[in-house]
Amino acid sequence: MDEPGSAEFDTIVAERTSALEGDVRIGGAKNSVLKLMAACLLAEGRHVLTNVPDISDVSLMCELLEAMGVTVTRADHRLVVDVPAELNTEAPYHLVERIRASIVVLGPLLGRFGTARVALPGGDDFGPRPIDMHLRALESLGATFSTAHGDISATAAVLRGTEVVLEYPSVGATENLLMAAVCAKGRTLIVNPAREPEIGDLIEFLNRMGAHVAWTGDRLAVDGVERLAPAGSGDGYAVIPDRIEAATFLAAVGMCGGSVFLRHAVAEHMAMLIRKLTDMGMHIVASEAGLRATATQRLISADVSTLPYPGLATDYMPFLVSMLTTASGVGIVTENIFTGRFRYIDELRRMGADIRTEGHHAVVRGAERLSGAPVRAHDIRAGAALVVAGLAAEGETEVAGADHIDRGYEDLAGKLAGLGAAISRR
Ligand code: UD1
Numbered sequence: 102m103d104e105p106g107s108a109e110f111d112t113i114v115a116e117r118t119s120a121l122e123g124d125v126r127i128g129g130a131k132n133s134v135l136k137l138m139a140a141c142l143l144a145e146g147r148h149v150l151t152n153v154p155d156i157s158d159v160s161l162m163c164e165l166l167e168a169m170g171v172t173v174t175r176a177d178h179r180l181v182v183d184v185p186a187e188l189n190t191e192a193p194y195h196l197v198e199r200i201r202a203s204i205v206v207l208g209p210l211l212g213r214f215g216t217a218r219v220a221l222p223g224g225d226d227f228g229p230r231p232i233d234m235h236l237r238a239l240e241s242l243g244a245t246f247s248t249a250h251g252d253i254s255a256t257a258a259v260l261r262g263t264e265v266v267l268e269y270p271s272v273g274a275t276e277n278l279l280m281a282a283v284c285a286k287g288r289t290l291i292v293n294p295a296r297e298p299e300i301g302d303l304i305e306f307l308n309r310m311g312a313h314v315a316w317t318g319d320r321l322a323v324d325g326v327e328r329l330a331p332a333g334s335g336d337g338y339a340v341i342p343d344r345i346e347a348a349t350f351l352a353a354v355g356m357c358g359g360s361v362f363l364r365h366a367v368a369e370h371m372a373m374l375i376r377k378l379t380d381m382g383m384h385i386v387a388s389e390a391g392l393r394a395t396a397t398q399r400l401i402s403a404d405v406s407t408l409p410y411p412g413l414a415t416d417y418m419p420f421l422v423s424m425l426t427t428a429s430g431v432g433i434v435t436e437n438i439f440t441g442r443f444r445y446i447d448e449l450r451r452m453g454a455d456i457r458t459e460g461h462h463a464v465v466r467g468a469e470r471l472s473g474a475p476v477r478a479h480d481i482r483a484g485a486a487l488v489v490a491g492l493a494a495e496g497e498t499e500v501a502g503a504d505h506i507d508r509g510y511e512d513l514a515g516k517l518a519g520l521g522a523a524i525s526r527r
Contacts (some may be wrong), residue, residue, distance in 0.1 A: 113500045113514050115491030116473070117120040118521035120359035122519045127347045127365045127391070128154040129178070129340030133299040135202040135277050137306050137340060138162045141182040142169070142209040143280065144310055144329040148182040149337035151199075154346075155511045157504070161200040165192060169206075179337060194220035194251060204232055204273060207255060208280035211244055217255045221248065229429045229441075234267060234274040241265045242278075242285050262287035262325055270295040273320075276303060282323040283312035291321040298370040299408040302341045306332055344370045345416045346510065349485050351394050352420035353517060355383050356427060357491040359396040361520055368392055373413050377403060377421070381428060402430035402467055407437050416437055419486030422446065425465035427493050434463040445483030448476040452487075452494050470495055470514045478502035481509035487515060493523055 111344035129152035138159075141148040153159060155178065163173040163180075169190070169356045172183040190210045197203045197220040210217035222230055232495040234251075236246055240466060242265070244257040267274055275295040280303075282289035294300065296319075304314045304321075309332035313324035330378045332338050347366035354361050355378060368387030375385050375392075380403050384395040402425055407415045425432040426449060436442050440461040450456060451474045473496035477486025484506040491498030500506075503526065507514055 103176045110526045111501060112527045113127055113488050113503045113505050113506065114525050114527055115488050115498045115500065117495055117521045118357045118492045119360050121354050121357050121520040121522060122359050123365055124362045125350055125520055126517050127342045127363050128152065128352070128511050130299055130302070130343040131156055131158055132345070133302040134159060134217050134340045135162050135204050136184065136303050137338070138166060138180070139205045139209055140280055140306055140310070141171070141184055141331070142166070142188065142206060143213050143283065144331050145184050145186050146331040148184065148331040149335070150159045150176060150180040150182065150340060151337040152308035152339040153178050153180045154343065156507060156509055158202070161196065162202070165196045165200065165203050165206070168193060168196060188214065190214050190217045192219040197222055201230060204235065205280070207235065207278035208239065208244065211239060211255050211257055212284035213280040215259070216258045218252050220252050232273070234269065234271045235277045238265050238267060238274050238278040239281055242281055242289065244281070260285035262323065264290045264292060266292040267294060269293070272297055272300065275300055279303060279307065279314065279321070279323065283307050283314065283325060283329065285323070285325040287323070288323060289323040291323070294321045295409060298341060298367070306338055309338060338497075340369070341365055344483065345414070346373060347392065347515070348417045349372055349418055349489065349510070351378055351383070351385070352424050352486070353492060353522070354394045355381065355396050355400055355424050356489055357522070358396045360393065362393050363393055364391045366392040373411055374417055377405065377413060381424065398426055400428035400515065402428040402432035402465070404433045406435040409438070414440065416482050418442065419482045420489060421446060422449065422456070422463060422465060422489040423486045425467060426456070426471060426490060427469070428467040430467055430469060432465045432467075434465060436461045444479055445487065448487055449490060451476055452490060452498065458465060472496065473498040475499045475501065478505045480504055485510060485513060488517070488524070492517070492524065
């Protein structure tokens with residue numbers, strides 16, 4: 102029988118929903134777990150990860166690790182990763198092209214084996230995805246690179262710690278550099294590293310493996326060690342909650358109204374978003390157990406600009422645009438991270454949204470109501486943002502390409518239905 106996630110169930114159908122009520126569990130962070138899985142390559146033995154979301158990007162990352170000779174078992178949000186002494190240090194194109202995060206195997210493979218061959222990632226729906234900063238950072242430690250036949254080959258007889266200045270706080274470059282530096286000789290000082298909560302999770306995981314990574318002010322100091330050991334044996338290492346999944350439910354409450362408890366959402370990981378949504382008229386209260394979000398009135402427009410953490414994340418942007426389409430007033434959205442990330446706006450226009458784009462700016466004039474239409478998801482967050490918009494539109498919104506949404510969400514439609522949304526998977 103076909104399961105949701107197969108081509109047979111490729112569409113999510115959303116209808117206007119007047120209020121959401123209840124409690125939703127926020128799962129483990131996609132943008133963290135994929136990197137922790139790569140970090141497992143650094144040590145032979147059995148690693149156990151818990152709070153692992155049941156999403157298809159995790160399945161693809163499992164396939165990639167298995168292609169390298171790792172054994173992965175997955176059940177009940179728990180991942181057991183058995184890493185052998187020897188690995189195949191190649192990441193083939195047919196897997197890399199399906200999961201962009203796979204580039205982060207470069208750092209750990211270089212760190213542990215001094216060699217790696219990884220297919221070069223192409224562009225995607227956000228535009229080009231360069232890796233020049235990853236390579237420059239690893240070169241500073243002594244790695245050399247060559248490219249042929251679409252693959253990048255890396256070697257390093259020995260990696261030596263040094264001061265590495267990142268010209269931009271790239272998340273991926275920081276991750277690759279960290280995972281190589283933990284095995285380098287001596288100290289690596291990373292100037293201008295990314296500070297996203299998922300970077301904090303990776304540092305915590307590496308330190309549990311025996312690495313020595315510490316913040317010195319706003320820099321990262323990494324003292325290389327000879328050998329790492331698996332973290333999270335026994336109870337396992339719990340992945341941090343997904344702030345982007347939490348943002349998706351905040352947007353849904355903002356657009357539909359109602360009051361929802363987001364269990365496990367961490368307020369301090371999303372302070373800037375909470376402030377912005379409060380400005381827009383939502384009421385959000387944090388507790389140890391999660392966040393309660395309430396919306397009782399039409400949202401008020403605000404200007405939005407994406408920035409590296411602690412600024413507003415680029416992954417929040419599609420949700421904020423959806424919210425602005427029905428808010429009162431005009432909001433200007435500026436996308437500073439991936440300037441080609443406006444493709445889904447054409448889909449929102451099909452739903453009656455009044456949005457004008459100019460370069461990396463979008464001017465969103467709030468309408469009283471959107472009008473349901475057939476639309477297509479081109480990437481994870483854009484797809485989820487269309488689903489959320491569909492809950493505030495008259496009639497039916499059919500979001501095709503729901504397999505994109507499954508890459509980053511565990512049963513988005515089911516969780517929204519649990520809050521009273523008129524939504525189904527077909
Ligand atoms: C980015 C987001 C991250 C998000 C992830 C998934 C930022 C800073 N990063 O991480 O929060 O979770 O997408 O959607 O918001 N760049 C280069 N050369 C490089 C690497 C990056 O020019 O070698 C540029 C990119 O084109 C982009 C910017 O730097 O404009 C940020 O990229 P980076 O943080 O590396 O992206 P991801 O790691 O994918």
